[in-house]
Structures are given as structure tokens and as C-alpha cells.
Amino acid sequence: MRKKVTLKQLAKELNLSISTVSKSLKNDSEISQKTINRVHELASFYNYKPNALAVSLKSSKTKTIGIILPEILNHFFAKVLFGIEQEVSKSGYKILTCITNESYKKEVEYVEMLNYSSVDGFIVALSQETQVLNKLDHFKVLKRDNVPVIMFDRVSNEIDCDKVIVDDMEASKNAIQYLVNKGSKKIAVITTISDLSVAKLRLEGAKEVVSKNDKVSLIELSVKNTDGIEAEIEKFLRDNTIDAVLGLDETAAVITINMSHKLGYKIPKDISVIGFTDGLLAKHSYPKLTTVSQHAEELGARAAQILVNQLDNFVENHKPKTEVVKTSLIIRDSTN
Amino acid sequence: MRKKVTLKQLAKELNLSISTVSKSLKNDSEISQKTINRVHELASFYNYKPNALAVSLKSSKTKTIGIILPEILNHFFAKVLFGIEQEVSKSGYKILTCITNESYKKEVEYVEMLNYSSVDGFIVALSQETQVLNKLDHFKVLKRDNVPVIMFDRVSNEIDCDKVIVDDMEASKNAIQYLVNKGSKKIAVITTISDLSVAKLRLEGAKEVVSKNDKVSLIELSVKNTDGIEAEIEKFLRDNTIDAVLGLDETAAVITINMSHKLGYKIPKDISVIGFTDGLLAKHSYPKLTTVSQHAEELGARAAQILVNQLDNFVENHKPKTEVVKTSLIIRDSTN
């Protein structure tokens, strides 16, 4: 086991004290140029790097950010993670990634674990179960410990922290309005995520637009994302005469497309489809899905920026803000 | 800033020495039961948790594993990551996740950074650029430092470490043989990842089977995954009379399906399609894609198991092994 070289060993070999070596490596003006050179030379010879643990223990900064995600197999969160990683690595931060699998219990455990691992801050999207139970004490502890938290997408009003969200209601309104303008009269909203705060906002937005148009009607289908989902959506499409579908999540939208094929409905001639998603399925569906893009990468990058900025430029008495990332309606073949 | 409670504070408040408190918390038999009880009581009152940094500095173990991935937006790697996370969290490990974006330079930087952050071990899939350049000194350093590394999927023979791979050649043979048995005569292999070791193995497997059947011929198409990819595959499908396609990656396979629709070829009547993938696209393609599943989650879980086992039960003179995770041909509508 070849051990990594330490200040102590460099000091010994150079016949200097540990502190002189330490200062030299920081090019401290107190130290003679000659010594500085000698130190640097030996240090780079041994490829010396300070032990991050020791530095962290001393400084109580770990340059590490805890990321709490409900899922990772969902492309949205994968994209957010990618955005976060890209952004924080620019500033020399590392990410500890935890996946709660939508479980409240795991979320609590992970938050505690990372807190005691001294992460400098958190970026969090709440688990579904947490949103349903609405128990948030684990985050209040962080607040008390003065650990910065940024929440994104799945946020809670009960926690006073910076947030980065998508304007789901607005996005939904735009999507429905677009369908209405195209002439849709009977619009279905299909969701597999009805428990989530974001789904509620999307539904609300849809209802609002429809309520202002007496010629347009709305019908809802909420299904669980299980094996029977395809059959359920198929039945729904057969039993209801509709001319447009807004899928509140990618799965709902793509299955709608596939089941429409199966039933012989032409897209977009017989039925237009829009889905909330940043996912790959949309691009590779046939026909290509018109989507409400949540700009997942940007969302992640923005959350990361806000956190890193807060960590690097220590802000006293920071007033938490909620930032809204704009969505865009990306029009593709399924409505065109 | 409410600071976390330390042994020192507990000791002071209990009028005990730090070491007595420390031992009490470990229920050391040296300490009287009465003291142990007093200590535990106050500790849980303050919700004391040992400072992970200090413990790590002392023990040179961080309970942290470095994960180096080429991509995360690729569903295969997302699944592997999920498998790893699930597995390591069972044993109280955390993961530091780094995404190289297929860049050699970033890979080197990340490996160094995590090494100096004292991760206990690594789980790695090589970046494409690293595989092309075949420069692996950054891993040799880990070997020298005695940091365990597990490579998966994108591995290198030059590094002597545990590996978990998929038997790509065998899997490819099985897929082609299946097509041949179904009566395919002119089979195309389409890839967007020809530089990767795995793609080479898959191609080799395909060739081998075809070479043993003089009634069957093989034709290759290698494309870059850029904007023009769809047009390129469309042209290829039009210009060549083929009755089956093996896509060496999900993108190739799914685009083949979509372009077949566009050209009016019926799947699987006119053309059968198989793809290497664990992704979602396959399940939501129309018709559903027959796939060679690489069991990504299992791959990740296995790599994690091997590493955790090595870390927790310190193995002297461990002889590196290469473990092969079985693939399976999952037959769906695109060949049936």
C-alpha cells in the first residue's frame, strides 16, 4: 500500500517545518522565493495533493453537494442531474447522489446521512411519498443547521429556501390554448402522476383555459403506471370521443400515441397529442410528439448555480427566492 | 449557525473525558453501565452523530465510492447507476458520481479528484475517447495507491482489476442466429457507436454466425449520432434490400423502426428488427422492439457488490476476476 505523500514527508525531506511547506505551496509572500521553488519542485515530483479530508475537517467545507432525487430512471431527473453535474464541476464541487425511489423514509435517511457527512449544501426534489405525507422536518433540521438547500420541481411551501421550478400551470394553459386554437373541442388530460404537486398545477391550468371556452370540454383520466396502463388508456380512448390529449407526463403521452395506432386513429388528423416531457421517447415516437419542454438540464444547472454562488460568496441574511424556468411548447408532428 | 454537537461538548456537560464518552457510545465493556447509560441519554437528546470527516481522517475510510460514467442521459448508464446506488446504500456507502461526457481529459481529472477525496474505491466505465486513445495511466495510479477499481461494460485489458461485463459477442451471435432461424437472409448491422469496444464485439459476433451460413449475408452501416442520422439510415434502408436489422445500440434500432414506417416497410413482415438496449425507447416503440437486454441494473448491482465486499472484508492478494452477466433476447413484436 503506497501511501499518498503528506506535508510532513515533504517537510522532512526538505528539512523544513510543515508550516513552511504549507505556506510555500500557497506561495505565501512570507516565504523566500528560493524555498517556494524547492517546495514546489519536490511537491510536483511526488505529485503532492492536499488530503481533502484534512482540509475539510479544518475548514468545515467539503466542496461536496448532496443531491436527493426521487428517481433516476426517469429521463427528466437524469437530465436535471446532468445539468447539476456539469455546473457544479465547473466550480470544483462534487456531488453525492442519492435516490429515494419516491420513499419518504429513504429521503429522511439520506438527508441525515449526507448532513452528517458534512455536505456543503443540498439540491432536492421531494419524493412522492413526502409530498403526500407532507412531512418535512428533515429539511427544517437543515435550516436550523444553516445548511443551504435548493429545491427544484417537486418543492414545498413549508420550507423557506431557494427554489427553482417550472411554471407548470402556465405551461399547461399554453398547451391547451394551442390545442383550442387548432380547433380541438374535446380534450382529454391523461396522467400517471396525479399525486404530484406538478401534476395538480398542470391539471388546474388546463381546467382554467377550458372553463373560459364554452365550446371546449375537458375530460380527465388518472392511471397508475403499472402493467395494466396500456389497456386502461386504450379503453379510455375507445370509450370517449376526443380530438386531443394532453399527457401530463411522458408515459401517458407516448402510450396515447401507441394506443391510437392500435385503434387506427390517425395522429394528428383524428387526434392531437401533447406531452409534458423532456424525454427521449418523445423524439423517437412515431409521429414525433409535440411537447411541453421543462428544460430539465437548465433547471438543474440553475439550481446548481444558485447553490454554488451561495456557497462560494457567503451571503448573510439571504432572502430565499423562487425562480421560474420558462417552459416551451415544442411543436412536432403529433399536433401538426 | 447552530453547530453540530461533538464528543467534547458531551464530555463537558457530563463531566467526563472525551475518551470515556467515545467508549461509552461504543458500549465498551471497560465502562460502567451507569456511565454508558448517561452518555447515551445525552447523546440521543442532542441527536449526536459522529463527524464523518473526523472518523474518515482517522480511519482513512470514507464509506464513499467514486462512480465514473461516460454519460447519464443514456438509459443504460442511468440504469447501471440505479443498480449501483441501490446496492451500495444497503451497506451504508455513498456514491460520488462523475460524468465524463466521453472525454478522456475529464475522466483523468475526475479520477484524480476523487482519489484525493479519498474515495474507498471506484466503479468505472471508460469514456469513448479513453478507449480510442487507449491511455490508462490514471487507473494505474489507483492500482499503485491500492485503491480498488471495478470496471464494467467499457473495460480495458490493460488494467488488471475486477470487471463486470456483458458477453456482447455471444449476445450478438444469439440475436443473429435467431434471425437466421426465422428465415432472414440479408441482415444489416447498424451502429452509432462503432468506436466502442462493445460495438466491435457485437459486430464480430454477427460476422461469425453469418460466415457459417452461406445462404445469409451481412451488410454494415456505421453512422455518427448527429442530426443527419435519420436521413442516413433512411437512405440505407431504401438503397439496400434487407430483411432484418440488428441495431448495435438503441438509437440505431429505434430509428430503423421509425424510418421503416416512413418507407412503408411493415415490421416484422418486411423487415425484422432487434436492438441492443435496456432502454425505454424499445418498450414504447411501435411495434415494440425485440431487444438484447444487457441487464444494466444487475450489472451495476453486481459491480457494487464486488466492490463493497472487497472493501468490507479486506481481501489480501485478491486475484482480479472478470464476471460475465448473461444477456437475454427479449422477443417482442418487431421480430414476431
Place this chain on the structure above:
DNA sequence: CTGTTAGCGCTTTCAC
């Protein structure tokens, strides 16, 4: 200019 010292929070050996 360089070195001594204390301390971050913990574990562990050795004394009492």
C-alpha cells in the same frame, strides 16, 4: 523568513 503550537473531532493505547 522560518518554526512552534494549537486545534478541527475522533479513536486508541496506555496509565492511573
Place this chain on the structure above:
DNA sequence: GTGAAAGCGCTAACAG
């Protein structure tokens, strides 16, 4: 049974 002391590797105030 309990406590003192050293040390993990580093930084920084203070001496010289």
C-alpha cells in the same frame, strides 16, 4: 472504570 495523550493531515496565529 476513567482519563491523558498522541496522532490522522492540514491551517493559521503567533514567536522568533
